[in-house]
Amino acid sequence: xxxxxxxxxxxxxxxSKNNHNQGTIITNPSLSQNVFLVLxxxxxxxxxxxxxxxxxxxxxxxxxxxxxxxxxxxxxxxKSGYISKLFVKEGVKVKKSSPLYEVKYERFDxxxxxxxEKISISIDSKYKLIKDRKVQExxxxxxxxxxxxxxxxxxxxxxxxxxxxxxxxxxxxxxSENLLLRQGKLLENNYLSExxxxxQKLDLISKEYKLENxxxxxxxxxxxxxxxxxxxxxxKLNLEIKLKDLDRQLEDxxxxxxxxxxxxxxxxxxxxxxxxxxxLTEKGHSVKDGQVVLTIAPESTETFVELYxxxxxIGFIRLGQNVKLRxxxxxxxxxxxxxxxxxxxxxxxxxxxxxxxxxxxxKEDIGGLYQIQVQLTKPTITIYGKEEELISGMTVSAxxxxxxxxIYEWILEPFYSIKGKI
Numbered sequence: 001x002x003x004x005x006x007x008x009x010x011x012x013x014x015x016s017k018n019n020h021n022q023g024t025i026i027t028n029p030s031l032s033q034n035v036f037l038v039l040x041x042x043x044x045x046x047x048x049x050x051x052x053x054x055x056x057x058x059x060x061x062x063x064x065x066x067x068x069x070x071x072x073x074x075x076x077x078x079k080s081g082y083i084s085k086l087f088v089k090e091g092v093k094v095k096k097s098s099p100l101y102e103v104k105y106e107r108f109d110x111x112x113x114x115x116x117e118k119i120s121i122s123i124d125s126k127y128k129l130i131k132d133r134k135v136q137e138x139x140x141x142x143x144x145x146x147x148x149x150x151x152x153x154x155x156x157x158x159x160x161x162x163x164x165x166x167x168x169x170x171x172x173x174x175x176s177e178n179l180l181l182r183q184g185k186l187l188e189n190n191y192l193s194e195x196x197x198x199x200q201k202l203d204l205i206s207k208e209y210k211l212e213n214x215x216x217x218x219x220x221x222x223x224x225x226x227x228x229x230x231x232x233x234x235x236k237l238n239l240e241i242k243l244k245d246l247d248r249q250l251e252d253x254x255x256x257x258x259x260x261x262x263x264x265x266x267x268x269x270x271x272x273x274x275x276x277x278x279x280l281t282e283k284g285h286s287v288k289d290g291q292v293v294l295t296i297a298p299e300s301t302e303t304f305v306e307l308y309x310x311x312x313x314i315g316f317i318r319l320g321q322n323v324k325l326r327x328x329x330x331x332x333x334x335x336x337x338x339x340x341x342x343x344x345x346x347x348x349x350x351x352x353x354x355x356x357x358x359x360x361x362x363k364e365d366i367g368g369l370y371q372i373q374v375q376l377t378k379p380t381i382t383i384y385g386k387e388e389e390l391i392s393g394m395t396v397s398a399x400x401x402x403x404x405x406x407i408y409e410w411i412l413e414p415f416y417s418i419k420g421k422i
Contacts, residue, residue, distance in 0.1 A: 051406075051408045051411070052406065054406065055405065055407070056404070056405065056407055057401050057402075057403070057404040059399045059401055059402060060309070060313045060399070060400050061399055061400075062307040062308060062309055062313070062372070062400055063307070063395070063396070063398075064305050064306050064307035064374070064396045064397075065394065066303055066304075066327075066390050066391065066394040067305070067306050067392055067393075068298050068302070068303050068304075072295050072297060072392060072393065073272060073298065074294075075268060075270075075292070075294050076290050076291060076293065077266075077268075077287040077288065077289060077290065077291050077293055078289065079103055079105065079266055079289050080105060080286075080287065080288050081103045081105030081266075081287060082103070082284060083101055083103060083281055083284060083287060083293070084102045084284075085101060085102040085267075085283065086101045086279070086282065087099045087100055087102075088100055088279070089276065089279070090276050090277065091275065092275070093274070093275050093299070094270045094274065094275070094276060095273050096270055096273050098269060098270050099267055099268070099269050099270075100268050100293075101268055101294070102267045102268070103268070104116075120257075123253060123256060123257045123260060124257075127250065127253045127257070130246055134243060134246045134247075134250075137242045137246065138239065141236070141239035144235045145232055145235045148228050148229075148235065149232060152228045152229065152232070155221055155224060156225070158221055159218065159225065166215060169210060169211040169214060170211065173204065173207050173208055176203060176204040179200060180197075180200050183196070183197050183200050184197065268293075270296065271296075272298055272299075273299045274297050274298045274299045275296065275297045276294060276295075277295045277391075277392055277393055278294060278295050279293070280292055280294060281293050281294075295393075303376060303379050303392065304374060305325060305340060305374040306372070307323075307371070307372040307373075307398050307400075308370070309370045309372055309400075310368075310369060311370075313400070313402060314345070314349075314370045316402045316403045317345060317400060317402070319342055319344070319345065320341060320342060321400065322340070323340045323341065323374050323398050323399070323400050324337045324338075324398065325337060325338040325339070325376075325397075325398050326338075326396065326398070326399075327381065327394055327395075327396055328394070328395045329391075329394050330381055330383065335381065336382075338376060339377045340375055341374065342372060342373075343373050343374065345370065345371075345372050345373075346371040346372070348370075350369055350370075350371065351368060352368075352369055374398065376390070
């Protein structure tokens with residue numbers, strides 16, 4: 001059987017099978033094969049170089065809002081009621097202490113008359129009565145003062161007359177004494193009777209008695225004059241005391257009215273100088289205690305962007321990092337992006353419900369948020385060749401470079417994670 005099978009093949013083939021001294025067959029590659037090989041090597045080297053030397057920066061998009069230096073000021077209602085007066089409009093600049101709005105809360109009695117109006121009228125009437133009484137007291141005191149002055153003037157006239165009478169009486173007595181002295185000599189020489197001498201002496205005594213009465217009357221008038229002067233002086237003192245007491249009552253009434261107005265009709269004034277950015281209610285609308293009525297942007301040429309970062313993003317954000325800002329009001333595809341620099345980072349997280357601009361947060365279930373302030377390179381944005389100022393309250397989307405690593409590090413990150421867990 002074997003011999004028969006050998007006859008099936010040529011002898012040359014059988015001999016070639018038994019001959020093992022021949023070398024490996026070498027075939028010259030074609031040009032296309034060489035080019036493909038070189039390109040494959042270059043591509044492989046490029047991929048390796050890219051993996052080793054190339055870097056990738058992970059960016060996180062944060063939400064925020066444009067704010068002025070000092071932040072937006074929210075003016076809230078300090079009581080429940082309704083807006084009776086609105087003194088400002090959106091975009092209007094206001095000065096410090098200028099009126100913004102007035103809140104009223106009116107209650108009515110059984111007859112339908114407003115209690116606040118009745119109380120206000122009562123306080124005003126009380127104030128007017130005190131003012132009228134003050135005028136009346138002044139008039140009364142003036143009349144008393146004039147009356148005392150008139151009496152004093154009359155007394156002065158009487159005193160002057162009485163002093164003249166006393167002066168004449170003194171002269172008369174002096175003459176009578178001289179006459180009595182001469183009559184005494186005549187009596188000694190028997191040229192005058194004793195009766196005539198005694199009559200002259202009685203006449204002198206009568207004149208001296210009248211003089212003493214006049215002196216007593218003069219002293220009485222002088223004491224009465226001093227008494228009137230004291231009374232007139234007391235009129236001024238009493239008037240000053242009464243006026244001070246009435247002034248105190250006026251102050252108490254004014255304070256009572258101020259307290260009443262504060263409790264009933266509350267006129268809210270601007271706490272600072274700035275611009276009204278938004279009015280959240282209108283005249284006649286009801287408001288609750290603590291409800292925001294309007295917002296004010298402080299008067300400042302500088303603005304910043306306030307961003308909110310989650311706990312996952314805050315770890316790699318540093319001061320001085322560059323931030324690319326996209327304003328929702330100006331599409332970045334058309335107007336580009338604005339640059340900024342991180343100036344401050346909050347040290348602790350804040351619950352989203354405690355953040356005033358929480359409506360801007362687009363993420364859900366993010367836990368606490370960190371507030372980041374970004375300083376703008378310029379407070380304007382170029383719109384069709386013109387510089388437009390950024391308006392406080394504009395919403396912003398910001399791209400922050402969180403982490404930069406080589407490509408191979410990103411590829412090997414799962415292994416690093418496994419190693420860290422082990």
